[in-house]
Amino acid sequence: MIGYRRTEGLIGEVRWAPDEMGDASESHRQTWSLTMQGGQAPMVRHGSEYMRSVRVMKNGRLGMATSRLDGWDDLQREARDALRHGVEVAMDVSDILGGRTMPIVSRWDPDWLSSIDATVRAVYEGLKGLSPDFRPVVTVTYHEDTVEMVTSRNGRTAWMRGYWELTAGGRQVDGTDFHGVSGARLSGHGIPDGQKLLDELQARFHWGRSHYVIQSGRYPVVFLPPVAMGLLNPVLARLSGPALVAGNSPWEDQQGLPVLSTAISVVSDATLPEGPRSGPFDDEGTPTATHTLIDKGVLKHFILDRDASRRLGHEPKGMGYRGTLNGPIQAAPANVTVTPGPSTWSELLRRFPGVLILNGWIGGRPTNPMRGDIAGNASDLYWVEKGEVMGRVKNAVVSVNAFDALREQLIDVGNDPQWIAQGMMQIAPGKVPPVLIDQVDVAVKQ
Amino acid sequence: MPQDHAADDGVLATLQTLAMRDDVDELEIRLEINETTQIDTLNDRITRQIHTVDVGGNVRVLLHGVYGFVHFDGWDNLGDHVNEAIMLATSGYGVHSTGRTNKEVSGIRLIQRLALKENPLAISLDTKGAVLLHYADVARTAHPTIKSVTTRYFDRYRHLWFVNNRGSAIEQEKLDLGGNIVVVARDRQGVAQRGVSFGSSNDFGVVRGLEDEVHEAAMTAASLLDAPEIAGGEYTVVVDPHLAGVFAHEAFGHLSEADGQVGDPGLLAQMHLGRNFGPANLHIYDTGRDAGSRGYLPVDDEGVSAEDVDLIKDGVLVGRLHSRETASRFGETPTGNARALHYRFPPIVRMRNTVIAPGDTTFEDLFQGIAKGIYAKGSLGGQTNGELFTFLAAEAYLIEDGQVTRPLRNAVLTGNVFSTLANISAVGNDFTRYESGGGCGKAGQMPLPVSHHAPSLRIERCLVGGRGR
Numbered sequence: 001m002i003g004y005r006r007t008e009g010l011i012g013e014v015r016w017a018p019d020e021m022g023d024a025s026e027s028h029r030q031t032w033s034l035t036m037q038g039g040q041a042p043m044v045r046h047g048s049e050y051m052r053s054v055r056v057m058k059n060g061r062l063g064m065a066t067s068r069l070d071g072w073d074d075l076q077r078e079a080r081d082a083l084r085h086g087v088e089v090a091m092d093v094s095d096i097l098g099g100r101t102m103p104i105v106s107r108w109d110p111d112w113l114s115s116i117d118a119t120v121r122a123v124y125e126g127l128k129g130l131s132p133d134f135r136p137v138v139t140v141t142y143h144e145d146t147v148e149m150v151t152s153r154n155g156r157t158a159w160m161r162g163y164w165e166l167t168a169g170g171r172q173v174d175g176t177d178f179h180g181v182s183g184a185r186l187s188g189h190g191i192p193d194g195q196k197l198l199d200e201l202q203a204r205f206h207w208g209r210s211h212y213v214i215q216s217g218r219y220p221v222v223f224l225p226p227v228a229m230g231l232l233n234p235v236l237a238r239l240s241g242p243a244l245v246a247g248n249s250p251w252e253d254q255q256g257l258p259v260l261s262t263a264i265s266v267v268s269d270a271t272l273p274e275g276p277r278s279g280p281f282d283d284e285g286t287p288t289a290t291h292t293l294i295d296k297g298v299l300k301h302f303i304l305d306r307d308a309s310r311r312l313g314h315e316p317k318g319m320g321y322r323g324t325l326n327g328p329i330q331a332a333p334a335n336v337t338v339t340p341g342p343s344t345w346s347e348l349l350r351r352f353p354g355v356l357i358l359n360g361w362i363g364g365r366p367t368n369p370m371r372g373d374i375a376g377n378a379s380d381l382y383w384v385e386k387g388e389v390m391g392r393v394k395n396a397v398v399s400v401n402a403f404d405a406l407r408e409q410l411i412d413v414g415n416d417p418q419w420i421a422q423g424m425m426q427i428a429p430g431k432v433p434p435v436l437i438d439q440v441d442v443a444v445k446q
Numbered sequence: 447m448p449q450d451h452a453a454d455d456g457v458l459a460t461l462q463t464l465a466m467r468d469d470v471d472e473l474e475i476r477l478e479i480n481e482t483t484q485i486d487t488l489n490d491r492i493t494r495q496i497h498t499v500d501v502g503g504n505v506r507v508l509l510h511g512v513y514g515f516v517h518f519d520g521w522d523n524l525g526d527h528v529n530e531a532i533m534l535a536t537s538g539y540g541v542h543s544t545g546r547t548n549k550e551v552s553g554i555r556l557i558q559r560l561a562l563k564e565n566p567l568a569i570s571l572d573t574k575g576a577v578l579l580h581y582a583d584v585a586r587t588a589h590p591t592i593k594s595v596t597t598r599y600f601d602r603y604r605h606l607w608f609v610n611n612r613g614s615a616i617e618q619e620k621l622d623l624g625g626n627i628v629v630v631a632r633d634r635q636g637v638a639q640r641g642v643s644f645g646s647s648n649d650f651g652v653v654r655g656l657e658d659e660v661h662e663a664a665m666t667a668a669s670l671l672d673a674p675e676i677a678g679g680e681y682t683v684v685v686d687p688h689l690a691g692v693f694a695h696e697a698f699g700h701l702s703e704a705d706g707q708v709g710d711p712g713l714l715a716q717m718h719l720g721r722n723f724g725p726a727n728l729h730i731y732d733t734g735r736d737a738g739s740r741g742y743l744p745v746d747d748e749g750v751s752a753e754d755v756d757l758i759k760d761g762v763l764v765g766r767l768h769s770r771e772t773a774s775r776f777g778e779t780p781t782g783n784a785r786a787l788h789y790r791f792p793p794i795v796r797m798r799n800t801v802i803a804p805g806d807t808t809f810e811d812l813f814q815g816i817a818k819g820i821y822a823k824g825s826l827g828g829q830t831n832g833e834l835f836t837f838l839a840a841e842a843y844l845i846e847d848g849q850v851t852r853p854l855r856n857a858v859l860t861g862n863v864f865s866t867l868a869n870i871s872a873v874g875n876d877f878t879r880y881e882s883g884g885g886c887g888k889a890g891q892m893p894l895p896v897s898h899h900a901p902s903l904r905i906e907r908c909l910v911g912g913r914g915r
């Protein structure tokens with residue numbers, strides 16, 4: 001009597017009218033996780049989601065429909081209805097040569113729960129040991145998407161993307177001072193190394209045990225990967241195909257020209273084993289390839305989904321991804337990487353007699369990504385003298401323009417990149433090294 | 447389709463049978479039908495129009511002090527999901543702390559139906575789209591510098607069934623709607639934007655009659671075009687009721703969530719009840735009983751009835767927001783603040799409608815004696831990490847010698863939560879029930895409908911970020 005269930009139906013039986021193009025996909029997303037957080041009961045989770053999606057293109061318009069339960073006939077009808085208000089498109093669909101088909105079996109093994117348990121507990125206990133008042137939170141998650149897709153060009157394929165994520169951190173509150181550390185690691189095979197992350201968090205916690213006061217002014221700042229990714233977001237916005245098509249990107253006529261420092265190369269890479277988006281196809285069923293977007297500062301490629309590719313007269317590049325399971329396809333890189341530079345961590349810190357390290361800011365995102373102005377309240381900022389971390393700097397607002405920072409102000413790029421999971425404010429997961437930027441505006445409240 | 451089962455009280459009975467397990471400490475089953483409409487427009491066209499129905503649920507068990515949580519699409523195989531949740535909790539047996547259970551609340555049986563003014567579900571997609579395009583037209587014709595107008599509208603109807611193994615059985619319907627109209631002005635000097643936002647839990651009528659506001663937003667955006675960048679520094683700041691509400695939410699509300707306090711002796715030393723926390727006439731509370739506001743929540747997602755919670759009364763810290771678990775750990779009473787975005791998330795401690803009660807200072811007097819300050823209106827979003835908060839004002843104006851003189855761009859207000867609360871020097875008497883189309887984000891659950899109602903505030907020594915000179 002209470003029986004809402006998925007309508008039966010095989011994706012291979014979806015048929016298309018002669019005057020339309022289309023694709024249909026069926027995704028199964030599963031996550032398993034364990035979280036331990038100071039003061040609260042641990043939670044072990046398993047989530048399972050199904051999503052069917054149909055896109056129909058006819059007379060230059062796109063109609064889309066998604067549903068967790070509906071059958072293919074209903075979805076196709078809804079997608080055709082949606083053509084009426086559909087956006088204008090110039091795209092075609094993939095013919096998906098050489099794809100494999102279902103079933104792809106989940107890699108999940110229930111025995112993994114005990115390894116997850118052991119890692120979470122070890123990292124948790126390690127963090128707990130930082131100080132009696134430290135409040136840790138540690139999560140290990142295994143994410144897995146399996147997707148099957150067909151197109152009106154007789155394309156048919158299936159793929160899986162699966163990766164592990166370890167996030168850990170916490171804080172100690174002393175008076176009105178919150179001393180927080182956090183970090184994350186991703187992996188393609190097995191749980192990321194908890195001890196390595198723990199070592200890093202412990203080191204950072206100790207840096208911050210003493211306070212250091214600086215004056216307002218302009219400083220060289222090492223942007224660690226989480227904030228370096230924040231600088232990259234406006235770059236990705238200017239490279240975005242739809243922004244280009246709409247005439248909103250100031251870089252529309254800059255292909256082949258230098259737009260960033262020669263030390264910066266940005267790549268869309270779908271081959272990294274630990275990459276959340278690594279796989280043979282993007283979400284449009286287009287075979288993926290590695291594309292250099294920015295090569296030593298020179299703009300090489302824009303970020304193009306099928307629609308933007310066709311509008312601009314290019315072959316599809318395989319950079320169409322859904323931001324969420326039921327969201328529309330957007331032009332987005334696979335995994336975005338910034339090519340590591342030559343400098344070790346200690347070399348970065350010794351480039352100047354005094355340098356700041358920034359690892360987090362509250363509100364550090366641009367109001368207008370095309371302009372790239374970012375002003376954030378530094379939540380994780382340290383002062384370094386002659387390579388030695390002297391202490392944590394508080395009450396500072398760090399303001400930069402992302403484009404100036406990665407062009408004129410860029411001094412050096414570190415050699416140890418880290419993964420940053422895709423967040424609310426960024427269109428792709430990234431693997432980014434620390435970057436050293438000079439003349440950064442820092443306003444300090446005394 | 448979703449209405450088919452609206453009157454099917456067999457759902458609760460079936461779930462109760464499944465929940466009768468004595469091999470767990472606690473067991474909850476939630477089922478949900480979630481029907482969402484969303485319309486986006488750009489200038490004179492609809493760019494996206496979506497209608498989706500999600501049907502699914504979750505099971506949460508507590509066993510030996512460990513939660514097992516399973517969420518699923520569809521309503522199939524509920525017994526299997528219960529067994530899996532138990533298996534997951536058992537697998538985490540090694541990490542358990544104590545075999546504690548949560549604060550008992552007596553089981554309640556309740557059927558909560560919608561009480562609507564104008565029902566958005568009875569209005570066609572075409573009509574909704576036409577209303578948005580009409581506002582876009584109003585904005586586009588207001589001033590020649592208006593180059594683009596985007597609008598967004600959503601409504602979400604949720605039908606929820608909840609049972610636990612303590613005898614609660616609740617069926618409730620919820621509605622949430624909101625959206626915004628964002629006007630972008632552009633000329634050779636640059637770009638400026640201004641928006642109008644709306645929200646409600648019971649009335650599509652809030653979407654109507656916004657022409658004057660939209661026109662004013664367009665004119666304001668145009669006037670902000672040649673505004674100089676704000677010069678960073680410390681200012682006395684007057685914030686309007688909208689921004690004051692966001693401030694109450696970001697700067698204080700999140701800190702009052704007990705799941706952020708539990709297990710944190712350092713924070714508890716700061717957040718001890720009885721501590722002085724602001725001027726003597728500061729009164730901040732959180733309520734789920736304000737019908738029509740987006741934070742309306744008569745019963746939370748653990749089956750706890752909404753209590754009004756005083757957080758600061760007469761400038762003194764007097765309360766915090768609880769789930770059953772945090773109430774249990776503090777030995778306090780659950781407050782009805784356990785909320786889940788939808789069935790794919792477990793409930794966590796969240797705000798509902800966070801209110802700063804009106805003070806007695808007139809709007810004009812708020813500006814008195816300010817030699818150089820900032821008047822900040824509206825919000826384009828805010829963030830907090832507990833200690834620090836930041837938000838971007840939608841509009842900012844320079845105050846010189848007590849007078850508002852000229853507009854400024856990019857006012858990022860930021861500061862330390864504790865010192866900023868202590869620096870509130872006046873509470874206005876212009877209390878406003880502002881509802882926006884945004885939402886609150888926490889632990890990946892975003893956007894959760896919340897409200898914040900407030901008067902204008904005057905804050906001394908507030909740090910404002912900016913690159914102007």
Ligand SMILES: [Zn+2]
Pocket residue numbers: 695696700885886887
């Ligand atoms: Zn919030």
